[in-house]
Amino acid sequence: MSATWPDTMSFKSFSQRVNLTKSSFYGELYAMHDFSIRNQRIAVKNLQTICESTFLLANELGFQAMTLRQLSRQTGMSMGGLYAYIKSKDDLAELIYSFLNRYCVEVISDLIKDNLSADKTLVALIHSHLYLSELLQPWFYFAYMETKNLSKAHKRVAINSELSMEILLFETIKKGLDDTDFIIKPSSDEKAQLIASLIKAMLQDWYLKSWKYKKRKISVDNYADMVVDMSLGYLKRG
Amino acid sequence: MSATWPDTMSFKSFSQRVNLTKSSFYGELYAMHDFSIRNQRIAVKNLQTICESTFLLANELGFQAMTLRQLSRQTGMSMGGLYAYIKSKDDLAELIYSFLNRYCVEVISDLIKDNLSADKTLVALIHSHLYLSELLQPWFYFAYMETKNLSKAHKRVAINSELSMEILLFETIKKGLDDTDFIIKPSSDEKAQLIASLIKAMLQDWYLKSWKYKKRKISVDNYADMVVDMSLGYLKRG
DNA sequence: GTCTATACAACGATAGAC
DNA sequence: GTCTATCGTTGTATAGAC
Structure with a gap:
């Protein structure tokens, strides 16, 4: 995750570059927070189980509806x-949320x-957001749906990071627009901002409705191409 | 809600046509379900209070997190x-959900x-969906976010109506495409369906992030124009 | 038609054994 | 490091007075 990005990015090349394996990913989670469990091997394995079980239950019932007794059974x-x-x-929700946030900031800022x-x-932003949310779909879905359950401080962080993209x-x-790569008529910041919002809405739909797209066998690369076509088509046409 | 729709539709003309007043709306809700309260005047007033309080609490905390004690205090x-x-x-969530569903089917099928x-x-569909969700924003937001809390049977209805638009x-x-009004290259049903999904994602963002658009003073008419431009722009260009 | 008072199940959380 | 047993609280729901 250091060299420059290639001109055309596919999900495959993105995955290789980010090189996100379960053990390295949950290893980073373990390193971030300081847990009382000293044995890293055990802790990382259990963290993975806890997170994945939480997604299973929370994305089915909602985080608030999920009880810790259910989570205990599931794990x-x-x-x-x-x-x-x-x-x-609540700490569990914030643990999940803040780690995802930190991880994404790292990848995107690198980009x-x-x-x-x-x-x-613009193409790179669209692709990398989609690919990242594809790799971490349950995390993205959880973060979107469960922002309500965060503490006030974390909620503010959530809204800020929601806006940063x-x-x-x-x-x-x-x-x-300045470089006259793009044309909008009549041009205005409000309009540019609205386009940004609409692009983000399309990006979010990928992980919010992933069941639908999986069922239709639409790949993330197909999806990315379409979002790029609609966005750039509009911006290049004027 | 009977005559044909005008060529150009504004939020104002839509509102006048649908003529959605609180008393008529909650009157329909009272008529649909059979409540034990016989005095219609009292019941309609209380139903409005209950629904609006539910939206206030549920859209802040989530429906599951909202307790009936809080609702009691709020109402x-x-x-x-x-x-x-x-x-x-749970009955409360289903009451809200199924009434909204019935109401929207009525308006859209009329369209x-x-x-x-x-x-x-296509323009009429985009406009009317946005205008309807503008008039009933808390209802739409609730229905989107709280589908998880519905019973299995209602959940299936929710997914179907989610797909019907x-x-x-x-x-x-x-x-x-058949009438050669639109062009997609290479043309395929998969691609047409993907465009439909993306348009719907943009429509949903209007009521899911309404706080953001209100803050930026973007009117629903501005938003509708932009969605139409992006969609038709793509479809007419090929 | 609405209130107060209460039943009782289930929750999150912890202490202490192992 | 993990388990069992248990605490106090809070939730949904109802019965009965008014």
Whole structure:
């Protein structure tokens, strides 16, 4: 996750570059928070079980409706065992949310370092957001649906990070207008911002309705192409 | 809600046509379900209070997290008083969901009776969906976010009605391709369906992120124009 | 038609054994 | 590091007075 991004990005090449394996991913989660469990091998394995069970239950019933007794049954751990990893039920939601946030910021900020032209940056932003949400679909879905359950402080972070992708899109569109890569008539910041919002709505639908797209056998690459076509089509046409 | 729709539809003209007043709306809700309360005037007033309080709490905390004690406080009614209107907490969610569903089917089916050209139908579908969700924003938001809390039977209804708007869009796009109003290259049903999904994602963002658009002072008419431009732009360009 | 008072199940959380 | 047993709280729901 360091060299510049290639001009055409596929899900396959993205996955290879990010190189997200379960053990490295949950290893980072373990490293971030300081858990009372000292044995890393055991802790990482249990963290994975806890997170995946939470997604299974929360994405079916909602996080609030999910009880810790259900989670205990699903993970095969006891209530006491669970509480070795989480301070409270709310803490579990915040653990998941803040790790995802930190992880994504890392990947995306790595992406935009390269100083590409506006249209290439826009394409790269669309692709990488879709690919990242494809790799971490349950995490993205959970973060979107369960923001309500976060504490006030975390809620503010959630809203900011929700907006940061939109700001990136917006600034790229503005850059494209300045460089006359893009045309909007009549041109205005409000309009550029609205386009950014609409692009983000399309990006979010990929992980919010993933069951639908899987069922229709639409690949993330197909989806990305269509979003790019609609966005750039509009921006290049004027 | 009977005559044909005008060629250009604004939120104002839509509102006048649908003529949705609180008393008529909650009157219909009272008529649909049979409540034990015989005094219609009292019942309609209380139903409005209950629904609006539910939206206030559920859209802030989530429906599951909202307790009936909180709802009792918010409505100014006692627990016993509430239970004169609902059989259970889940019943409340289903009451809200199924009434919204019935109401929307009525309005939308009324709309597509007119046999307009594909592009006019598409514009009409986009406008009327946005306007309806603007008039009933808390209802739409609730229905989207709280589908998880419905019973299995209601969940299936929810998914079907979620798809029905998409099917309408899809069939309109296909009609436009047959009539060569629209161009997609290479043309395929999969692609037409994907466009329908993306349009719906943009429509949903209007009521899911309404706080954001209100804050930016973007009117539903502005939003509708942009969605139409992006959709028709793509479909007319090929 | 609405209230107060209460039943009782289920929840999150913890202490202490192992 | 994990389990069992248990605490206190809070939730949904109802019975009976008014």
